[in-house]
Amino acid sequence: MTISTSYDVVNPATEQVLTTVAMADTAETDLAVARAGRAFETWRQVSPADRGRLLRRFSEQVDGHLEELAQLEVGNAGHTIGNARWEAGNVRDVLNYFSAAPERLFGRQIPVAGGVDLTFHEPLGVVGVIVPWNFPMPIASWAIAPALAAGNTVVLKPAEYTPLTALRLAELALDAGLPEDVLIVLPGEGTVVGQRLVEHPDVRKIVFTGSTAVGKAVMAGCAAHVKRVTLELGGKSANVVFADADLEKAAATAPYAVFDNAGQDCCARSRILVQRSVFDRFMELLEPAVKGMRVEDPALDTSQMGPLISQRQWDRVSSYVPDGAPVAFRGDAPDGPGFWFPPTVLAPVDAADRAVTEEVFGPVVAVLTFEDEADAVRLANAGNYGLAGSIWTRDLGRALRVSRGIEAGNLSVNSHSSVRYATPFGGFKQSGLGRELGPDALHAFTDVKNVFLATEG
Ligand code: NAD
Numbered sequence: 236m237t238i239s240t241s242y243d244v245v246n247p248a249t250e251q252v253l254t255t256v257a258m259a260d261t262a263e264t265d266l267a268v269a270r271a272g273r274a275f276e277t278w279r280q281v282s283p284a285d286r287g288r289l290l291r292r293f294s295e296q297v298d299g300h301l302e303e304l305a306q307l308e309v310g311n312a313g314h315t316i317g318n319a320r321w322e323a324g325n326v327r328d329v330l331n332y333f334s335a336a337p338e339r340l341f342g343r344q345i346p347v348a349g350g351v352d353l354t355f356h357e358p359l360g361v362v363g364v365i366v367p368w369n370f371p372m373p374i375a376s377w378a379i380a381p382a383l384a385a386g387n388t389v390v391l392k393p394a395e396y397t398p399l400t401a402l403r404l405a406e407l408a409l410d411a412g413l414p415e416d417v418l419i420v421l422p423g424e425g426t427v428v429g430q431r432l433v434e435h436p437d438v439r440k441i442v443f444t445g446s447t448a449v450g451k452a453v454m455a456g457c458a459a460h461v462k463r464v465t466l467e468l469g470g471k472s473a474n475v476v477f478a479d480a481d482l483e484k485a486a487a488t489a490p491y492a493v494f495d496n497a498g499q500d501c502c503a504r505s506r507i508l509v510q511r512s513v514f515d516r517f518m519e520l521l522e523p524a525v526k527g528m529r530v531e532d533p534a535l536d537t538s539q540m541g542p543l544i545s546q547r548q549w550d551r552v553s554s555y556v557p558d559g560a561p562v563a564f565r566g567d568a569p570d571g572p573g574f575w576f577p578p579t580v581l582a583p584v585d586a587a588d589r590a591v592t593e594e595v596f597g598p599v600v601a602v603l604t605f606e607d608e609a610d611a612v613r614l615a616n617a618g619n620y621g622l623a624g625s626i627w628t629r630d631l632g633r634a635l636r637v638s639r640g641i642e643a644g645n646l647s648v649n650s651h652s653s654v655r656y657a658t659p660f661g662g663f664k665q666s667g668l669g670r671e672l673g674p675d676a677l678h679a680f681t682d683v684k685n686v687f688l689a690t691e692g
Pocket of ligand 1: 424
C-alpha cells in the first residue's frame with residue numbers, strides 16, 4: 236500500500252486545485268495522540284467556569300470569521316454560500332451551547348446506609364474524531380464541543396477531500412486561548428490516521444461519522460480496547476406524504492429535503508412515499524419544484540444546489556441512473572468543468588431497485604406509492620437504515636402514530652427538520668449508535684464514577 240504524504244485539495248465546482256495539504260502518517264498520529272494525552276492532564280484541571288469561558292471565546296472567534304469559514308467551504312466542498320453560512324453559524328452555536336456545560340456537569344448524591352454516596356462524570360482522555368466530507372464543519376463541532384466541555388482533548392481527522400475548515404477551526408481555537416494540543420487537527424488517509432486512532436490504546440473514545448461499511452470496521456477495531464464509540468452512519472430516509480396533507484407544501488419542499496447539498500446528506504429524504512390516491516397530483520406539483528431548482532455556481536447567493544464532491548462520487552451516483560432508468564423528470568445542471576449532476580426523480584420505480592434500497596448520496600430520489608398507514612410504515616421501515624424521515628398529514632393522531640411506528644432517530648412532521656443543536660441527533664438500526672447534540676451529548680464523553688464515603692466510625 237502506498238501512503239500519500241500530501242493531498243491536492245480540489246474545488247469541485249471548477250476542478251481547480253485550491254491548495255496542497257500535508258498528510259500525516261502513523262508515527263505522526265502517535266505523536267499527536269501523545270501530545271493530546273499530555274494536554275489532557277492540564278485541560279481536565281482547568282476550572283469548569285474557565286473551560287466554559289474558553290469555549291465561549293472559541294464560539295466568538297468562529298462568529299468573527301463566519302464569512303471566511305463559509306467561503307472556504309464553498310471552495311472546498313462546493314456547498315452553496317447560503318448553506319455554508321448556516322454551517323459556520325451552527326459551529327458557533329454548538330460551541331456556545333456546550334460552553335454552558337462544564338458548570339452543569341452534575342453528579343448525584345444517592346441515599347445509602349452508612350455513609351454518603353456521590354457520582355462524578357469523569358472525562359475519558361483523548362478522543363479521536365473521524366469526520367466525512369459532506370458537512371465537514373458542523374459534524375466536527377458536534378464532537379469537539381461536548382468532548383472539550385467534558386474535559387477531554389481531541390485529535391480530529393478530517394476527510395481527505397475537505398480538510399480546510401477543520402484546519403482553520405484549530406487555528407481559531409488557539410486564537411481563542413485554548414491551550415496548545417487540546418484540539419489537534421490531523422489531515423490524513425482513513426486507512427492510516429483514522430485506523431491508527433481507532434487502534435491506538437491511548438485514544439479512549441472514537442466518534443466516527445461516515446459510511447456504514449467503514450463504521451462497522453471502526454466498531455470492530457474499538458472492541459479490541461473496549462473503546463467507547465459513537466457512530467453516525469448512512470441513511471435512506473423516507474418522506475411520507477398522506478392524501479390528507481397540504482400537498483402543495485409537501486411537493487414544494489420535497490426537492491430541498493433530498494437535493495440539498497446535492498443529495499450528499501445522511502438525512503436526505505431519498506425515498507418519497509406517496510399515498511396512491513394522490514400520486515398523480517403530487518407528481519404534477521413536484522415537477523415544477525424540481526425543474527425550478529437553481530443548480531449553479533455555489534458562490535452565487537441565488538444558488539440552491541452545487542456540484543458533487545468528486546469525479547468518483549459522480550461515477551457512483553451515475554450508476555444509480557443507468558440508461559433506461561425510470562426517470563420521471565430532471566432538473567438542470569451546468570455544463571463544463573465541475574462534478575455537476577442534475578436533480579433526478581425516478582418513478583414509477585421497483586421497490587427492489589438499487590436506487591430505492593441503497594444510499595445514493597447524490598441528487599436522485601425515488602417516488603413510490605403506498606395504500607394505507609400500515610403500508611406506509613412498513614415501506615418506511617424497509618432496509619437496514621433508520622436515520623431520519625418526514626411525515627406529511629393534517630391528522631395529528633396519525634402524525635404521532637406514524638412517528639412512533641417509524642424506526643428512525645430524527646423525524647419531522649409537516650417539515651423536513653433534522654438537526655438542531657439543542658436536540659438529540661443519531662440513528663436507529665445500522666444508521667448509528669449513540670446520540671450527538673442536545674442536553675445528553677455530554678455524557679457520551681464521560682464515564683460515571685461512584686464514590687462511597689463511610690461516615691460511621
Ligand atoms: P467514509 O466512511 O468513506 O469516510 C468517513 C471518514 O472515515 C473519512 O474521514 C475517512 O477518511 C475515514 N476512514 C476511511 N476508512 C477508514 C478506516 N478504515 N478507519 C478509520 N477511518 C477511516 O464516508 P464518506 O464517504 O466520507 O461520507 C459519506 C458517508 O457518511 C455516507 O454514508 C453518509 O450517510 C455518512 N454520514 C453520516 C452522518 C450521520 O450523522 N449519520 C453525517 C454525515 C455523513
